[in-house]
Each structure stands twice: as structure tokens, then as C-alpha cells.
Amino acid sequence: MILTANFDILPGFEKEVKESVIALAAETRKEPGSELFLIHTRNDSPQTIEFYEIYKSAEAFELHKTLPYAAKFFEFVKGKIVDDKIEVVFLTPLDSSI
DSSP states (O other), rough: OEEEEEEEOTTTTTHHHHHHHHHHHHHHTTTTTTEEEEEEETTTTEEEEEEEEEEHHHHHHHHHHHOOOOOOOHHHHTTTBGGGOOEEEEEEOOOOOO
């Protein structure tokens, strides 16, 4: 399962949300079902966080969302990101190399 996710941080919360994203990434990368978990900010919009994630399966992704540190992250960002919304886009490879 391949996906991107993104959200915009509300003014005044940039430092703490970015630190929380880094902590989430460190834990997620330890998951047996996580193959790749990259985090970035946009060059033209440093308050926008972009994720690129690959999981071994849809089940691994669903499990990821329920793990304690992920649940803690989702709760932590409430009120700190625009519309309390994380946009997730699921992707399909165009070739079979992935």
C-alpha cells in the first residue's frame, strides 16, 4: 500500500507539530509492516507537512493507525492543523517494480 498524506500547521504550532511528526516517523519506521516513511516540508510552504508512506499491506497501514504513538499523534495535532484534517491519497504504481 502506497500513499501520500499532508496537512498545514496553524500559525504558532509549527515547532511542536514538526517535533511530533519527527517522533511519529521514528516509531513508524520500526513497524514490521512499514517499508518506507518519509516526511518533508514544502519549499514554498514550510508549514505544510508532506508524508510519503509505503506499507507491506492495507492491513499493515490499518494497524499503524491504531498503534499507541500514532493515536497519540492524531490526538496531539487536533487544534494545531488546518481544519483538523490530514489529507490522504492512495497511490497505484504504474509499473511492477514496486
